[in-house]
Amino acid sequence: MSIPLDGNVMVGALEELFSFDVSVAVVECAGCGHSGAVAAVVVYTDAPGMVARCPGCTDVLFRLVRAPGRVWLDMRGSLCLRVDMPDA
Amino acid sequence: MARAAVLGRLTWRVGTLVAFRDETEFARTLVFSIPDWPGHDAGQHVDVRLTAPDGYSTQRSYSIASAAGGDLVELTVERLADGEVSPYLSQVLSIGDQIELRGPVGGWFVWDPSLAAQVLLVAGGSGVVPLMSMVRTRAKFGSHVPFRLVYSVRDPGSVLFGAELAELQRVDSSFEVHYAFTRTTPAGVARPAGRIDATYLADAGFSAGLAPAVFVCGPTGFVETVANLLVAAGHDAGRVKTERFGPSGSQR
Numbered sequence: 001m002s003i004p005l006d007g008n009v010m011v012g013a014l015e016e017l018f019s020f021d022v023s024v025a026v027v028e029c030a031g032c033g034h035s036g037a038v039a040a041v042v043v044y045t046d047a048p049g050m051v052a053r054c055p056g057c058t059d060v061l062f063r064l065v066r067a068p069g070r071v072w073l074d075m076r077g078s079l080c081l082r083v084d085m086p087d088a
Numbered sequence: 089m090a091r092a093a094v095l096g097r098l099t100w101r102v103g104t105l106v107a108f109r110d111e112t113e114f115a116r117t118l119v120f121s122i123p124d125w126p127g128h129d130a131g132q133h134v135d136v137r138l139t140a141p142d143g144y145s146t147q148r149s150y151s152i153a154s155a156a157g158g159d160l161v162e163l164t165v166e167r168l169a170d171g172e173v174s175p176y177l178s179q180v181l182s183i184g185d186q187i188e189l190r191g192p193v194g195g196w197f198v199w200d201p202s203l204a205a206q207v208l209l210v211a212g213g214s215g216v217v218p219l220m221s222m223v224r225t226r227a228k229f230g231s232h233v234p235f236r237l238v239y240s241v242r243d244p245g246s247v248l249f250g251a252e253l254a255e256l257q258r259v260d261s262s263f264e265v266h267y268a269f270t271r272t273t274p275a276g277v278a279r280p281a282g283r284i285d286a287t288y289l290a291d292a293g294f295s296a297g298l299a300p301a302v303f304v305c306g307p308t309g310f311v312e313t314v315a316n317l318l319v320a321a322g323h324d325a326g327r328v329k330t331e332r333f334g335p336s337g338s339q340r
Contacts, residue, residue, distance in 0.1 A: 003308045005332045009149050012135035012193040015098040023196040039196035040330065 007041040010050050013064055014038070017071050020083070030079040031059035038081075100137060100188040101125070103161065105181055111248050115166040115214065116178040117153060122161055122189060130156045130225035131198035131218045131303065131331075134163070134191035138173060148173045151218035151305075151331075152192065153249075155228040156201070161189070164248060166214040197303065197331045201229040205301045208293045209237040210284070210314050212306020216241075216248050218331065219305055223263070227256060234262045238292045240284050240310065243272035266292035286317050296322030301329075308332040 007023060014022040023039035034056030041061055042053040049065030054077070065072040075081075103120035110116050132152055139145040154162035167178040181187070199207060199222040207226075209219040216239055226235055241247050253265045268284045269277065279288075294300040302323060304314050311332045319325050 003334055005308065005334055006330065008133070008194055008197055008331045009333075011133075011196075012098065012149065012190055015193055016190070019097055021193070021195040023194045037196050039194065045334075 002044060002046045004042045004044050004053070006043055007037070007039040007052065009045060010043055010052065010064065011039065013050065013066055013071075016066075017064075017073065020085075022083075024084070026082040027061055027078050028080040028082070029054040029056060029059060029061060030077050032057035033079075035082075098190055098193070100190045102186050103189045105183055105185050105187075106160065107183070108181075111164060112166075112246055114178070114246070115164055115248055117162055117164045118177060118181065120161045120163070120187075120189065121159075125159060125161060126192070127157045127159075128152050128161070128192035128221075129195065129198040130201070130222040132192035132194050132221075133218065134161065134189045135193065136163075136173070136177070137188040137190075138176065139188070146172060149193075149333075151221065153217045153220050153224075155221060155224035157225075157228070164214070164217045164220075166248075197305070197329050199225065199301070199303065201225055201231045201233075203301065204233060206234040206294050206298055207236070208300045208302045209235065210289075210293070210302070210304045210306075210318075211237065211239045211241075212304075212310035212314070213241060213246070214248065215304075215306030215310070215331070215333065217305075219303060220249050222303065223253070223256065226263075227260075232260070232262050234294070236264045236266065236293055238266045238268065238284065238289065240268040240270060240306070242270050244269065244274040264292075268292075284314060284317075286321060289314070289317055290321060293318075296324075299324070299327065302327055303329050303331075305331040306333070308334055 011023040025038050028035045044051045051063050052061045059077050061077040062075040101122050103122040106121045107119040133149050137147040150163045153164040165178045168174045211219050269281050273281050304311050311330045318328050
């Protein structure tokens with residue numbers, strides 16, 4: 001298996017989709033309950049898309065594939081995404 | 089949070105190379121002018137997309153080296169021998185050439201110059217690039233927050249920004265640079281070549297009791313080794329922010 005990177009490398013692709021900075025959002029792993037910043041997850045970039053894994057248990061948190069004209073985001077391993085944002 | 093208030097799609101912009109300078113035999117700083125560039129925070133990066141005439145397209149992430157808030161964007165690119173993108177950017181791209189960029193992205197691995205906590209920066213090789221943006225931002229904004237940069241680098245010829253770091257250190261006693269040469273040391277350096285270890289981090293860095301903000305950037309193995317050493321030395325893992333790079337996704 002190749003050497004992984006981290007969530008920082010996915011930030012552009014996620015921001016393209018969500019239109020906000022997802023790197024500081026907190027993702028909770030459905031497998032082990034670990035919570036941490038999206039920037040700090042383990043990311044493999046050598047698949048057809050990007051695969052984010054939990055730094056606690058290595059389960060897949062989410063996968064993102066960007067293709068011409070569309071994006072797929074599979075979040076089956078993420079229980080919750082917490083985003084701090086202003087009220088107004 | 090300023091950026092979150094301006095919701096809009098992150099889109100590709102066309103940047104024009106307006107200047108470059110060679111930093112080492114293998115690294116070049118590229119200066120881009122990007123219309124409507126919103127400015128960046130220290131530590132952020134951009135995604136770069138290159139598209140060949142036949143439609144083949146590839147993208148990478150590169151950290152921004154210049155101080156926060158500028159109109160121009162400086163990327164320092166180290167050429168990888170078998171790289172697909174870095175040889176083009178560091179050897180072929182000429183003044184006036186255009187490439188696609190999007191950003192700035194990433195609000196987690198950033199330093200805010202209004203913060204008062206001491207800052208420990210640990211760089212592995214070209215992982216120094218986003219940390220240099222923090223160092224330059226500190227100087228630009230007149231911050232005197234104590235900064236220490238621990239810079240692991242193969243040999244003296246591979247040091248990025250060496251003259252600038254020396255000058256910043258000369259004029260400001262609250263800024264220190266500590267080199268850890270891993271293969272070849274320059275004349276007059278007592279420490280033998282070797283990797284950063286717990287003792288070196290303890291001597292060169294801030295103790296955990298001072299609760300410094302810590303930023304570690306480098307290749308994955310380096311980052312994990314250093315982060316583990318810091319946490320073992322008592323640093324709160326939540327204060328140790330890390331950014332890894334590698335050939336497939338993000339090169340600094």
